Amino acid sequence: MSSAGVPVVGGYHGEEQSPEKLFEEAKKIGFPVMIKAVRGGGGKASKIYIFSKKFCIPLVVFIEAISQKVFGDKHDNYVYLFERDCSVQRRHQKIIEEAPAPGVTSEVRKRLGESAVKAARAVNYVGAGTVEFILDRNYDFYFMEMNTRLQVEHPVTEMITGTDLVEWQIRVASGERLPMTQEDLSVNGHSFEGRIYAENPENNFLPGAGVLKRMAVPTLQPHIRIETGVREADEVSVHYDPMIAKLVVWGKDRQSALTRLAAALNEFNVVGLNTNVEFLKTLSRHTKFEEGDVHTDFIPQHYEDLFPVKETPSSDYCKAALAIILREELEGAKSVATSLDPSSPFRPGVIQRFNHNLLRTINLLNNKKVTPVRVLYLDNGLYKMNVEGREFNVSGTLCRLDDIDYLSVSVDGNLHSIRVIEDGSEIHLFSKGGYQTFSQPQPKFKDHLGKGLSGQEGGVAPMPGIVEKICVKEGQEVSAGDPLVVIIAMKMEYVIKASTPGIVEKILYQQGESVQKDVTLIKVKPLEE
Incomplete structure (x- = not known):
């Protein structure tokens, strides 16, 4: 490239790859230098270094x-x-x-x-x-x-x-x-x-x-x-x-x-x-x-x-609560249309009440926090909602198209258009303001259904992948931070390390096996203090 008149930076591409040789070549080139893995396609394994005294340390360089x-x-x-x-x-x-x-x-x-x-x-x-x-x-x-x-x-x-x-x-x-x-x-x-x-x-x-x-x-x-x-x-x-x-x-x-x-x-x-x-x-x-x-x-x-610290606005809880209410009414209307007894008090949706307004609480889980939304049903599709002591006047409509619900909602006079997608117990709200996921907490006994007795100590897969390498043997003592297993997924290598000192008790997966997210790969028994 240089002989063709293309501007190039100095570099070393030799077979000798010892740290001493690389350090000598780097000094000839002049710091900072970038070290790129031969098989590091797509920018993987590239690092930039600057020389300081006798060490190479990572450097931040603003380039395009x-x-x-x-x-x-x-x-x-x-x-x-x-x-x-x-x-x-x-x-x-x-x-x-x-x-x-x-x-x-x-x-x-x-x-x-x-x-x-x-x-x-x-x-x-x-x-x-x-x-x-x-x-x-x-x-x-x-x-x-x-x-x-x-x-x-x-x-x-x-x-x-x-x-x-x-x-x-x-x-x-x-x-x-x-x-x-x-x-x-x-x-x-x-x-x-x-x-x-x-x-x-x-x-x-x-x-x-x-x-x-x-x-x-x-x-x-x-x-x-x-x-x-x-x-x-x-x-x-x-x-x-x-x-x-x-x-x-x-x-x-x-x-x-x-x-x-x-x-x-x-x-x-x-x-x-x-x-x-x-x-x-x-x-x-x-x-x-x-x-x-x-x-x-x-x-x-x-x-x-x-990556700002995210706090869910109280108004978003109102939007989620209204989506749940209007979905219930939509399902109730469908049930009435197909029911042999449309006046049944057990049909889905809200039953007409006389002499008083319905007051209910909808508990919503968002970002690992449960927040109660107290909803007072008023006339003509109006609702007064209370979220952590703040009151909001809420109204809106819901229409369904191709299994996706579109919510038009007014919270204290501020209008919002939201795409609502339900997935099991979760409700997902997409709008110009961002994306939020809410769910209604399940009874505590359901949290334990289908769960085994596997321990929490040891190596747990943070994502689905394939076991690339087992770094320990059963009976081996490990310290916190020691590598236990390497998994690969989606062109990325991930090293799972011991969280606490302990003894490797059981290796549950072998090299080449596929694993799912959150499964325990290696059991480590903590050392007794």
Whole structure:
């Protein structure tokens, strides 16, 4: 690449990989350095270090990750299709991408594109390729690698150039010339792609698996595109990447595209497993993200803003209580319509009362806390609700479409439109303000039904996966923090460690076996003090 005129950073790629050798090479290159695993595809196992005295310590460097789309044919024609910004990442893996990159001038854009073409031409490349650069705050960029394929985020390039890159691949592979020249290509508008992952951002983005009990997606429009390989009722497996969909939007400029992304995320509702949808909504609303001030350390730098302490507003309990009440009345109406005795006092729903108003308490569980909502039924569909001493005037209507309920509710005169999805004892509320899950507590005796007598000490699987390695033997003494077992799931390795000192009593699973979430893998008997 260097001989082809592509800006590169110094590096070492030799076979000798001892710490001493790497340290010597790092000093020749100059700190900071990044160490990347040979098999660390997708940014996995990449770490950045700075030299301090006699030690290498992790370093935070504010750089941007820029992807430059390039295409070549068998007739020595090459074009670049402009850059994408992929800077906001977790575990060095992309979450959200956009094109063009914010803040990049036309002059820098031209230099990026021409460098990508030089890289492709240097190896006589044919087909679709993606040249990865790192870009510093001075807009100096350096070649990092080339991915010889279309990438996950290629739709944003298609959206701003009006091209079909898959069609281009087929035409070029058939021996045709590129459909367009560099002079034919230009940037039109702005595009974002949000990757929808089955993961829990609040638990270090831990991937999960399970059944998509409900999956409602935004209404398709000319400027909204959804790419997915799953649908409602499918099972998300531990054997593949946790990405379940890509949400792609286009706007005439960055702000309009960002507004469209936020609106579409509000309509992307999943029940059955954790997703990063709410995190993407918070991210897209962050002031610095709106300003385009993005870099690879964005999430750690703004962690407190992106993961605020969540407190459920009292008004949300009113919305959940009203949804429960109106669902009961809807079910009651259906029962009356099909019942041989519509006047039965045992039918579902609320029975007409005379001479006094009904007063009931609905207990709602949210964020591991049970909150009672006292509901006074008034006339004409009005309710007075009391939540922890605060009173609210509540009214609303519920309509059902394709097994999804849509709630229009007024709380003290403030109107809200909410999508309501029921899953067993849980009720899920999706709105522009966010996503909340409530449930009505079950009797305590039900908590013990079906539970075994397995101990809580030892290694417990935090997610479904496959046992990659057993790190201990039965009878072995372990200390707190010692690795017990390694499981892999969704392209991620997770080390389960001992929580307390003890003796390994029983190894319940062996290497290669599949395990479910929350099962005990290894029993550890605590040491007696």
